[in-house]
Amino acid sequence: MSDVAKLANVSTATVSRVLRKPETVKKATQEKVFYAIQQLDYQPNMLARHFRTNKTKSIMVVVPSLTNLVFAAMIDGIDEVATAAGYQVIFGNTKQNTGKAREYVAHLKQKQVDGIILMTVRLEQEAWAEIANRYPIVLASDALVGLKVPTVSTTNIEGAYEAVCHLIQLGHKKIAHVAGLPEIAVSRERAKGYRLALEENGITFDPALYLEGEYSIEVGRKSMKKLMSQSPKPTAVFFGNDEMAIGGIKAAKELGMRVPEDVAVIGFDDIKFAEVMDPPLTTVAQPLHEMGKKAMEILLTLMNGQKTDQDVYTIKSEFKIRDSCGAYLKN
Amino acid sequence: MSDVAKLANVSTATVSRVLRKPETVKKATQEKVFYAIQQLDYQPNMLARHFRTNKTKSIMVVVPSLTNLVFAAMIDGIDEVATAAGYQVIFGNTKQNTGKAREYVAHLKQKQVDGIILMTVRLEQEAWAEIANRYPIVLASDALVGLKVPTVSTTNIEGAYEAVCHLIQLGHKKIAHVAGLPEIAVSRERAKGYRLALEENGITFDPALYLEGEYSIEVGRKSMKKLMSQSPKPTAVFFGNDEMAIGGIKAAKELGMRVPEDVAVIGFDDIKFAEVMDPPLTTVAQPLHEMGKKAMEILLTLMNGQKTDQDVYTIKSEFKIRDSCGAYLKN
DNA sequence: ACATAAAATGTAATCGTTTACTTTACATAT
DNA sequence: ATATGTAAAGTAAACGATTACATTTTATGT
Known part of the structure; x- marks a missing residue:
């Protein structure tokens, strides 16, 4: 910076000002400084700046x-x-x-x-x-x-609520939920929306239809298999996120079941692969x-x-x- | 840091050394310093360190x-x-x-x-x-x-080569390639592998079966539709990446075609959704x-x-x- | 032309570490 | 006990920008 100052015939303070508060420097001086900066290919040392400004x-x-x-x-x-x-x-x-x-x-x-x-x-x-x-x-x-x-x-609660209500309106009574890990607030909220929807529609919460696990394809897959190995089997599954839902659909197919004919599936997130799945995934889109x-x-x-x-x-x-x-x- | 030095009854140089080159400081002194650091909840100012060390x-x-x-x-x-x-x-x-x-x-x-x-x-x-x-x-x-x-x-060239050879071995003769943008080296290499495989197997390169575009689901989709709207139609498509391939499969289904019966598809990358697609996507896995x-x-x-x-x-x-x-x- | 205010620039301290160099403490050998 | 060498600790300069404050230049009004 002092090189620039020397070449432009100003003080380092002025160089600094040209860079940081140009409005306090005369146009002519600014030009001199910019010219010098260019001549020397001067690059301000950000470490020094950060140090000095404490930002x-x-x-x-x-x-x-x-x-x-x-x-x-x-x-x-x-x-x-x-x-x-x-x-x-x-x-x-x-x-x-x-x-x-x-x-x-x-x-x-x-x-x-x-x-x-x-x-x-x-x-x-x-x-x-x-x-x-x-x-x-x-x-x-x-x-x-x-x-x-x-x-x-x-709106995790509302989104989940809406999704589950939709399933209920389609006639489903045995609706499972594969939730994310309970230590994550998002998981708890979506599960809450799920329970709320059941409650308001007079469906009793069935612990057998409620699973928890990490948000992943693999957990979705295993959860679907688990749900389908017990009875009563759910006719619809609301997954805590899309990755799980995608794993769930995969599992259903592996079990020879059709989605949505044999089991309806809804996810959460609307990742870019949701729309392109087979069948296209119904989901709650997060903005x-x-x-x-x-x-x-x-x-x-x-x-x-x-x-x-x-x-x-x-x-x-x-x-x-x-x-x-x-x-x-x-x- | 000077507070720590004062409390520990040493110089700032010693505090610095305890932090950066403990082996040059006596054990007893180290302990004094660490105690002071803890007492004061001292956090070294990284900005100063970075500035000084120029890293x-x-x-x-x-x-x-x-x-x-x-x-x-x-x-x-x-x-x-x-x-x-x-x-x-x-x-x-x-x-x-x-x-x-x-x-x-x-x-x-x-x-x-x-x-x-x-x-x-x-x-x-x-x-x-x-x-x-x-x-x-x-x-x-x-x-x-x-x-x-x-x-x-x-190994982009080799990977693409292997994939296309595989299609040829399966009996395909009209194999299309949807490449990524040519300004990306990866796209060019995969396209090269594609052409090499054709060449070595005595199949003439057909410009009508070669498309280029951005690596995306949407481009894959459009490309598949374009390929299928012309004649001769390809019986297999090698996509430059998985996203494209996924879009391509989607498009084929939208056209009422079956994958792989009506058109075989191969992608590149092996993203985590490849395996879970319907049908599971054959692809060249990048490490x-x-x-x-x-x-x-x-x-x-x-x-x-x-x-x-x-x-x-x-x-x-x-x-x-x-x-x-x-x-x-x-x- | 001159006083005065405002704008532009300069001076120099400062930020908190690190580190070359110097000094002091300590161990070892004679 | 003294000299010598090594280890440990201290001193103070340096890093390169920013900025409060001082000074100079320019503009304005009379």
Whole structure:
């Protein structure tokens, strides 16, 4: 920078100002400086800048898995807003490892990132609330119930409720639910919507028709097989997410059953492969991109030192009726 | 840090040494310092450290899209090695924007990251080679032919060759190929394998059976429809990647055709949904996780100031025969 | 032309580590 | 007890930008 200053015949302060607050520098001087910058191919040392300003202009996204389309889509939304605001996005991959997430908070304390967006929270909920009180943190997708941490989520309960009601309207009485792990709030909410729908329609909850497991193709597959090996068999299965549902459909086919004729299936998320399945998967679409964008927007205001006006921002899910639920079956 | 030094009755230099080169400090002193650190809940300011050492211990991964399972799996491998080596992973999303990638190189020059892994390169190949000459850069998946940039890739030509040969052995003569965009090296290589297989088996290349487009479900779908709207129709289609193949199968079904009876389909990548498709997709599996790990390992040696012993590291692909190619059809 | 205010630029301290160099403490040999 | 060598700890400069404050230049009004 001092080289630039020398060449342009100004002080380093002026060079800095040209770069950071051009409006305080005369046009003619700016040109001199820019010319010198170009001549020398000067690149500002960001490390020095970050050090001096005590900001990194980067945020961390903590995800449980990178190879999950749901998180990928959300990150895409985050990235869009972050980039526009001049922020970098850094990854924190917890790999289902509970402790790992808290480790990443050290980055925050060590000034490595200006804020964090968390995509899954397990256990130690109070600890998170406390951390969120001191640092800019936003929860996306998952939620900390009752705690004052800014959160972006979708209408999980309502979405699940709508899906199950739809199955009931189609005449199903024995509707199973394969839920995600109960330590994830999202799983609990969707299960709640499921039970609510049953209740309101006078169907008694049958524990035999309720399974739990990790959100994955494999668990979906095994769950379907388990459900079909017992009696009474369900005539419809509402899966906690699309990957599970896809595994479930696969299993049904392996068992020689037809979907939706022998068993109706509904998923949750609307990942890009849902529509292209055979049969096309009926699902509750999460506005993932929007959620990511919103989460980043909230984080920006937080990092800006402002308070948020709400704790929970809910973005509506959309029920997408396709073939796997049997709504389009001609009887 | 000076607070810690004061409390432990040592100099800041010693505190720093305890943290960075403990072997040069007496055990007793170390304990004093650690105690002080704990008492004060001291967190080293990473910005200062990075500034002073001129290293960030972070690398950037430049991807064309985040919502692509191929890149996600590769990043997963990168992340594994990076985390183990104490590096952070930062994202650069080009969103198919050619210029964007070069923009990210500025991060390198500005010391924001210590190295870069590029997942797609388009145009301006020489410019990249020059940059790679000055900074630690590794190419993953895509390649710069003939240029000395360390590259990790899979056996695209051989994999495609094997797949197409397999179709030929099954009796197919009119085999179409839906390739990725030609500005991507991977697309060109797979197309090359396709042509090689035809050639070696005495089948003349038919331009009408060769389409190009972006790697996506939608393009796969449209391409299949286009292929089936002309004559002669192909009896088999080798798609440049799985997403395309999945779109292609979808389209075939929409046209009332059966896969593989009416048209055999093969993809490339082996994303996690390939096996669960109906019919299960025959595909050439890329060792994505391995490729990511290897790329990061090479980058580590590069950032360590060492030279690489090879320019191109090729990891074998694996041909996975499932149902969509018709090999398991009982005639 | 001059006083005064405003705009533009310069000066130099500062951020929190690391580390080359220096000093001190300690062990060993004579 | 003293010299010598090594290990441990201290001193202080340095990294490269930003910015409060001081100074100079320019603009404005009379």
